[in-house]
Amino acid sequence: MIRIIYCFALCFISISAFSQTIVIKGGEIHTGLNEEPFVGDILIEGDTILEVSTKSLKGDVVVDASNKIITPGVIAPDTQIGILEIGAISETRDGDSDIYSMGFSVFDAINPNSTLIPWNRSNGVTSAITLPDFNWDPLSGMASYLLLDGSLRVNGMPDVALTGEIGAVSSGSRAESLILLRDLLEFASTLDEKDMSSSKKISEAIEDYEIAELMDLHPRDVIALYNLLNNNLPLIIKTNRASDILKLIDIKKLYGLNLILMSAQEADLVKNEIAENKIPVIINPFDNIPDSFDELASNIRISASLEEVGIKVMFSESRTHNYHLIRQGAGNAVANGMSYTGAIMALTSNVAKSFNITDRGILKKGMKADIVVWEDDPLEPSTFPMKVFIDGNDMDLTTRSSRLTERYVDKRDLPNTYK
């Protein structure tokens, strides 16, 4: 009997939760589109934004956001969230495969209970692209997309992009990497639907093509290659030197690739070519260090410079774990000439658009309700989120770090190792 009542209560709560609407009232709304912010209300029902308006909206639950700033949830484009817990402990890392190359998917490895998820969420990141390790291969594994809602059944999209890297290597030559990239793409261009109809057919295609066999490709790898050329699968290439970027642009044009440049510290030198070919760029706005001979033209004004010619800019952060610091990076980009609206877009809609995420990254009617209400200017690193919504859910902002803080700030008589 008790059990039945309990069930009734639960059912009632879940039904009422679904039908309840939330209105976020009176905040300064930055939609993530290229438009000026405005003061207004946002109405959420279930997981969706019903309306964004300068008019007063009504809802069952009211979140007072007056004098607060509202943005779409931050989407981090270059992370290892979910597949990395502690850098130096290899058994907590799942970013590498010994067997597969392009066909390697990290999605199944994602740990929804990773401490990185609540940590980055409490700092305003609502979803992220998580990438396999880069191993200096021109093409390696596939990146996945996940929501930072901590759901045990991971919400997101597997295999949203292929990754690769071109540049300085301590042995061999970058020319070899570029030739290998061309040869693999050339192989992919020989494949038609018939070749792809079964694993057996794919294996035959591999056997018939010298470089495919030499590289020990598996059918999975070939499917990923095929998707690059036939299904608009984004290809993230980590590279820095201006001349390498130009070579990649040639290859993109030849094979019609959906190319995204990452790191790209010398992008400034070839920004017009990048802009003409509509290639999005993921850059680290903090990084003006010539860390290698591929990055000599690295400079702090790169974000502004790329924005100026109309390149879709996204941000990365070189330290693992604190991927949310891309908003401090965005602040630095603004301090060095980027537009404020452009910096907000770089944190939100530019990522969604570049990775074919069509229902997030913008605050407008019909989009999923991934929303952050900030205490103050989100580009100031000393600002914290007041509310974070993912799929319309008001997320808990507790983290392991906030729990540890409480243990040591609240002084009691017991040692703080006791509960």
Place this chain on the structure above:
Amino acid sequence: MKKLFFVLFSLTINVDTFAAFESTYEPLQSEKILFINGNILDGEGNELLDTDLFIADGKIIAIGKGISVDDKDIKIIDAKNKWITPGIIDIHSHMGVYPAPSVRTSSDGNEATSPVTAEVWAEHSMWVQDPQYALALKGGITTFHVLPGSANLIGGRGVTVKNLQRNTIQSMKYPNAKHSLKMACGENPKRVYGNRGQAPSTRMGNFAGYRKAWIEAENYLNKLEAYDLKSDEDKMVESPPKRDLRLDTLSDVLKDEILVHIHCYRAEEMALMIDVAKEFNYKITAFHHGVEAYKIADLLADNGICGALWADWWGFKHEAYDMVQANIAIVDQARGGKGCAIVHSDDERGIQRLNQEAAKARAAGNKAGYDISKARAMNWITSNPAKAAGIYDETGSLVAGKNADVVLWSGDPFSVYSLAEQVFIDGALAFDRNTGFGPVSDFDVGIVDPREDRVND
């Protein structure tokens, strides 16, 4: 004959008095400058709005409202709506010893060939053409301390440097600043040597290693002191104890002539290191990185040890897992504000914005319930690191008589949008954002385009 005698004589004198690698630093030409109506965070915990600052002859002469100077040679800088702070000091840098580009042939920060290498000096590895110094200067860094890496239990001597790029390391060295001794706890030394099947391979092995080294140093010092006490006649027949570079450094620590800086993450290891210091009667100046410093903040305050910490780094190894953003604030506020907190970088990007790192640490502290002013948080990147480098009497705060190491900021230094507009070292302009005046390393010359310097930020 007479001439030869003279030469020999002067040589003898030289041998007696020559201190190797002494600073030959000379400041740039300083100016007499009156900053008027600036907002000042003085590095002593004070916020002084609409206040004037007068510097001349490389020193701070006066700070206060309505200063008037009767001298037509002075330059007046209108600092209205701008902010003025002491020059920023980073107590943990590897610029020069791990320069950019990061290539194996210039990675000279870890003499990882033996767990105790007290004989090596970071200044002997420093590349003076590292392009990173100039970038740090644009972030307001006037002084920085370069440490050896953390591969070894005892990694060698660190050096304090003025951020004025010159062609010799001696000419960049901070005059008369004490050396540091870099020690390291935890994962790094035990990993480096354990992987080679040699000691230490465990944390207990680490501690045995420190104590063995200090026992040797004590014996060495005893011998030196015993020899000193001998009569002149005895000294004529008995030669002094054989000089040992490694033990020279360690015995200088025991004589309080070198400051001890320890890379240490875990709370219990820091507490044990304090006991080792007590066992051998030396003082620890600061623990660096100290991701768990907040767990023993009172202990650090009671022992007068600073925590040189990051605002938010974590997770790269197990000993850096228990990060709290309030770490710096908790260390600062220990025992009713008696703690010594420092924001350090250990990073060539972080050193360019220590002000932002301090802003984050302050915000996290206030979120955790403290009430920390900007003026207080400014101490974390100015006077506190100056104390930890042993140069507080000369710099680290805007007090009359101190060196005029000054940064003029375009706005509130705790805002991400504020940039260092002008940086002064010893009263001389070292960087000016508006005119582009500043150092360019030889590395930067003509390396991308032969007609230009590498970067014109």
